[in-house]
Amino acid sequence: MLGFSTADEILAIKLLFATGPSINTRLLVAVLASTALLVAEHRSHQLDFLRASLSFFIDPLKYLVDLPSVLIEQASHSVSTYATLQAENQHLQEERLIRQTQLLKLEALEKENIRLRALLENSFKLGEQVLVAELLAVNTVPYEHIVVVNKGSRFGVYPQQPVLDANGVVGQVFRSLPLTSEIMLITDPNHAIPVQVNRNGLLTIAVGSGQLNRLVLPYLPSNADIRPGDLLITSGLGGTFPQGYPVAVVDDFNAQAEKPFANITATPTAKLDRNRELMIVWSNSTPVPLTTKPATATHD
Amino acid sequence: MTDLYYGFGRIILSIVLAMCLRIMPLPPELAMLNPDWVLLTLIYWSLALPERVGIFHAWTFGLLTDVLTGRLFGQYALAYALVIYICLKLHKRLRQFPLLQQGLFVFFCLLLSQLLLFFIKNLQHPAQLHASFWWPVFTGTICWPLVYTVLRFVRLRKRN
Numbered sequence: 001m002l003g004f005s006t007a008d009e010i011l012a013i014k015l016l017f018a019t020g021p022s023i024n025t026r027l028l029v030a031v032l033a034s035t036a037l038l039v040a041e042h043r044s045h046q047l048d049f050l051r052a053s054l055s056f057f058i059d060p061l062k063y064l065v066d067l068p069s070v071l072i073e074q075a076s077h078s079v080s081t082y083a084t085l086q087a088e089n090q091h092l093q094e095e096r097l098i099r100q101t102q103l104l105k106l107e108a109l110e111k112e113n114i115r116l117r118a119l120l121e122n123s124f125k126l127g128e129q130v131l132v133a134e135l136l137a138v139n140t141v142p143y144e145h146i147v148v149v150n151k152g153s154r155f156g157v158y159p160q161q162p163v164l165d166a167n168g169v170v171g172q173v174f175r176s177l178p179l180t181s182e183i184m185l186i187t188d189p190n191h192a193i194p195v196q197v198n199r200n201g202l203l204t205i206a207v208g209s210g211q212l213n214r215l216v217l218p219y220l221p222s223n224a225d226i227r228p229g230d231l232l233i234t235s236g237l238g239g240t241f242p243q244g245y246p247v248a249v250v251d252d253f254n255a256q257a258e259k260p261f262a263n264i265t266a267t268p269t270a271k272l273d274r275n276r277e278l279m280i281v282w283s284n285s286t287p288v289p290l291t292t293k294p295a296t297a298t299h300d
Numbered sequence: 301m302t303d304l305y306y307g308f309g310r311i312i313l314s315i316v317l318a319m320c321l322r323i324m325p326l327p328p329e330l331a332m333l334n335p336d337w338v339l340l341t342l343i344y345w346s347l348a349l350p351e352r353v354g355i356f357h358a359w360t361f362g363l364l365t366d367v368l369t370g371r372l373f374g375q376y377a378l379a380y381a382l383v384i385y386i387c388l389k390l391h392k393r394l395r396q397f398p399l400l401q402q403g404l405f406v407f408f409c410l411l412l413s414q415l416l417l418f419f420i421k422n423l424q425h426p427a428q429l430h431a432s433f434w435w436p437v438f439t440g441t442i443c444w445p446l447v448y449t450v451l452r453f454v455r456l457r458k459r460n
Contacts, residue, residue, distance in 0.1 A: 023354075030378070037374030054363065143432060190425075
């Protein structure tokens, strides 16, 4: 009779004498392994495969955490009254009518644009493909503006892909895992986007401020031709974002007397804190080939 | 009937739950305060069942947390392994401590983990630090009695 009361204690004793590497050795191995991983990933992207395979275990958790908000949304949809649905329907139909009239001339304008560019011997980038992705209600890192969406590399999403919503540029794909992908918003402090002022084509860079409703334009001199209310659109420089999408509206311009650059802030046009649907964009990487010059352009 | 993996399901389940808490959607102000639930859970299990939850478990779950939060690979793994090492070294003494003193210890554990994360973040690219980066350390300490009570209940529930 040894006097052990529970099986647990026997186990504890058994494990007390269990052979194996000492705790110090284990720590050393763990520290070395994580340092190796840190260095390997910082230097190159060779560990993407490992991350992708581990994410198969982890990503279901993100969907699980997202589930309550999906259920709440569905529940609120199912209990909405006939009257609200009718009102919403009418509103949408009106909106559709307005949009359709706006679109009527778009095709003609686009063709005209291609013809004019042909005159200038310039190539034209045509239409982008989009994939609608839904935001997962998860919160990975509080002090960085990174969101998770439910479309990943299985849908062909790749890093640095531009992401839009109905009102403007949202950000770019930061990392694509098989089932989800992480998107860095344009307001992230580490994000910068090349923009131009729609009014006069002035080029600059808009940098994230860390606040969801604020972008900063730190590289414009105090005498730059820019004023509150100016729309900033993507300039297409840098190659990440397709040209011509609205990014932000300038809301404050402060010339600083002693400093070389002005203090300019802008508000993103995209509804960064309210949207659940985002569009991931495939821009046509090969421009439409030059159309043959129209007969009027040649004089001989 | 007893094997090495007795009660392992509960441990895994509690850590998975902690991971869910780690990424739960919160308003931005509260998200700043969301403590590192995974580390708190690991600390509890390493103090309560040091023969089951060791450094390699901590390291593995750290790696999974890296994937979960989209951080550079290995930083949570490193932080968790170090913290759990200290817990394992001191677990006999810590078990005797009252909850208040344990809380103080947990505070330093969380601080150490956050310091390591900050150090690695800084190596990556020097960034200016917002004070809110350190808030999870304090909220984590406040949450410790809760974690302790809940997990103690989970651990002892099926004993008899």
